Amino acid sequence: MSATRLLVLGIVRGYGRAHGYRIGNDLLSWGADEWANVKWGSIYHALRSLTDGGFLLDHNDVPGRTEYELTERGEAEYLKLLRDALRRPQPRPDFLGAALAMLPSLPRAEAVALLRKRLEALEAARDKAHAQVEALVDPPHVQELFGLWEHNAAGSAEWTRGLIERLEAGAYPMAGDPGSPGRPGSWHALRFPPYPPRDE
Template sequence: MSATRLLVLGVVRGYGRAHGYLIGNDLLAWGADQWANVKWGSIYHALKQLTKSGSLIEDFLATRTEYELTERGELEFQKLLRNAIRRPEHRPDMLGAGLALLPALTRQDAIMLLRERLAALEAQRDDAQVQLRKSQGPEHVWELYTLWGHSAESSVEWTQGLLTRLEEGRYAMAGEPDSPGKPGSWHDLKDA
């Protein structure tokens, strides 16, 4: 999966219609160049590929090209977003992209996906403990299993905290007042 694809789809969706410079400015303002390795070239490459695949349509204006999400693009966005939230990965870029776009999900969906993530993380943590106990290799290899277990345990704690915050009503989610999750709503947020 590509965090850049998810982020580009999410920004275009958020504005309803966006040009490459707006998309890049938003993503760089979020620090996506640091946590997802997003670069200007990768943004324009994603726009080209997403247009080619039918996820975006482009409108050539006098001074720039603007993009809009298609029905196929909405389906791709939802699939990528849901997988980013539900599937733990060792690299943080997909989760970061998913969190940046989390309000596009309903509260109920976000909670359900985070519970799936939590179960997977708990299984990873438990597996690391089993591997540590049965390891036959050199002692220093134990550090690898200790690291995996520690990382999984830390992720379990963080996920439980986010679940609690969402269950308590934190963050405006899709379908709720003032949510940035509605397609085309970001212009209103910037004007506020």
């Protein structure tokens, strides 16, 4: 699964129609070049690939500027990628980061159910790593590797538990809630602040 693919589909969906520069500008304003390794080249590659695959429809109403719109197939692919990214822990953080950026696209109850599955998987990974730490005899230094896995899974489980609690308490306008940015084409009024300055 590609985090860039999920992000590009999500931004096009959010605006209803969007051109490549707007998509890239939004992603860079979120710092996605750092946490998802998104680059201008990867954005335009994703747009071409998604258009060729029938997930996006391109419009050339303005000379020199192509705008993109989700097809029905694109909507289905977007929701599949979003659900998978929330439900299944991955070694890389960019998939979860992309899912969190698009979280309001899902109804609250569905997001919570997916996160509960994620929590179960993380707790199982934590327990497995703990058992490996306890069982390992030789070479002893490999305990540090299993200990790292246990620590990471435990921390991720704690964070996931907290997000579930926040969502259940009504945090964030989710799909179907008043004022939610999760409805297709609802982003026209959003104004994303510039990403905080970073040391070059």
